[in-house]
Amino acid sequence: MSEQPLSLTAFLHEHGGERLSGVQAGGGPGASATVVLLHGAGDSSAARLLPLVDEFAAHGCRSLAFDFSGHGESSGELRESSLRRRFEQAVSVIDAFVPADGALVLVGFSMSGHTVADLLAHYGGRVAAVGLCAPAVYAGEAWEEPFGAGDGRFSAVIRTADSWRDSPALSALRDFEGRAVLAVPGTDAVIPAAVTEAVQDALATRAQYTRFELPQAEHRLGLWFRDHPADAKKFAAALLTGLAEHGWTATRSWLRTTPEVPVAR
Structure with missing residues (x-):
C-alpha cells in the first residue's frame, strides 16, 4: 500500500431495477489500465477490497469495486x-465506468472467479x-x-459431485x-483442491501464468489482503508485471521451477 491512501470516490449505478454501490480510485491521465475487483459470495462485499482498490490505484491504475445486488450497500435480495x-451487473458497471479504449484487468474472489471467466468470454x-x-x-x-x-436448484447442481468439471468457465x-495470477491460500475449506488444480491447468494452457x-x-x-498489506502489494505487482511486454518474464521464471506445466506455444 502507499504510505498515504489515495482518495476513494463512491458511486451508485442503476441496473435491472437494482442500485449497485461501488467505489473507485485513480484514473488520472497516466492510468495504465483499469482494474475491476469482484467480491465473493455469502457476506462478502466491496468493503473488504478497499485496500486493494487503493493499492492498484497506487500502482498507476484506475481501480474500482462494487457490491453485487444483495450484498453490502447495494439493493436487492441475495436469494x-x-x-x-452477477455477470450482467459486472458488464453494466464496466461499460459505464471503464474507458473502452484502455486495458482491462479483472480480479475475482471465490464465486467471482466464475464471473471473471464469463467476462473473459464477453470482452475477449x-x-x-x-x-x-x-x-x-x-x-x-x-x-x-x-x-x-440453500435448498433450491442452484444448490442441488453445485453439490453434485464433479459437476464443475465441464464448467464453461474452464x-x-x-x-x-x-x-494471469492465481492466488492460492495454504488452507481452503471452501474450494476443493481439484478445482484449484483445474483452474491452474486451464490458465497454464495459453495465459502468461503465475501461481501466487x-x-x-x-x-x-479479500480479508487476508486487507489485513496483510505487504501481500496485497506483492499481489498487485505480480498481476501488473509485464503487461506491456505481454507478461512473459514472470511466467517463464515460474515455469523454470515448475517444469511439469507446459509452455504455451
Missing part, C-alpha cells in the same frame, strides 16, 4: 441473485490480465438458477492469452 445476474482481447483469488467454477446448468436459500480460462502462494492464508483472501 434472488444468480451467476447470470480487451482483457489484459486476470487475478483469481481462491476461485470457484460451476456447472453450466447453475448459471441461470437463483441462489435461493473453457474460457483455457482460451485466455493475457497475464499464501501459505498462512485461508479461503477469504
Whole structure:
C-alpha cells in the first residue's frame, strides 16, 4: 500500500431495477489500465477490497469495486441473485465506468472467479490480465438458477459431485492469452483442491501464468489482503508485471521451477 491512501470516490449505478454501490480510485491521465475487483459470495462485499482498490490505484491504475445486488450497500435480495445476474451487473458497471479504449484487468474472489471467466468470454482481447483469488467454477446448468436459500436448484447442481468439471468457465480460462495470477491460500475449506488444480491447468494452457502462494492464508483472501498489506502489494505487482511486454518474464521464471506445466506455444 502507499504510505498515504489515495482518495476513494463512491458511486451508485442503476441496473435491472437494482442500485449497485461501488467505489473507485485513480484514473488520472497516466492510468495504465483499469482494474475491476469482484467480491465473493455469502457476506462478502466491496468493503473488504478497499485496500486493494487503493493499492492498484497506487500502482498507476484506475481501480474500482462494487457490491453485487444483495450484498453490502447495494439493493436487492441475495436469494434472488444468480451467476447470470452477477455477470450482467459486472458488464453494466464496466461499460459505464471503464474507458473502452484502455486495458482491462479483472480480479475475482471465490464465486467471482466464475464471473471473471464469463467476462473473459464477453470482452475477449480487451482483457489484459486476470487475478483469481481462491476461485470457484460451476456447472453450466447453475448459471441461470437463483441462489435461493440453500435448498433450491442452484444448490442441488453445485453439490453434485464433479459437476464443475465441464464448467464453461474452464473453457474460457483455457482460451485466455493475457497475464494471469492465481492466488492460492495454504488452507481452503471452501474450494476443493481439484478445482484449484483445474483452474491452474486451464490458465497454464495459453495465459502468461503465475501461481501466487499464501501459505498462512485461508479461503477469504479479500480479508487476508486487507489485513496483510505487504501481500496485497506483492499481489498487485505480480498481476501488473509485464503487461506491456505481454507478461512473459514472470511466467517463464515460474515455469523454470515448475517444469511439469507446459509452455504455451
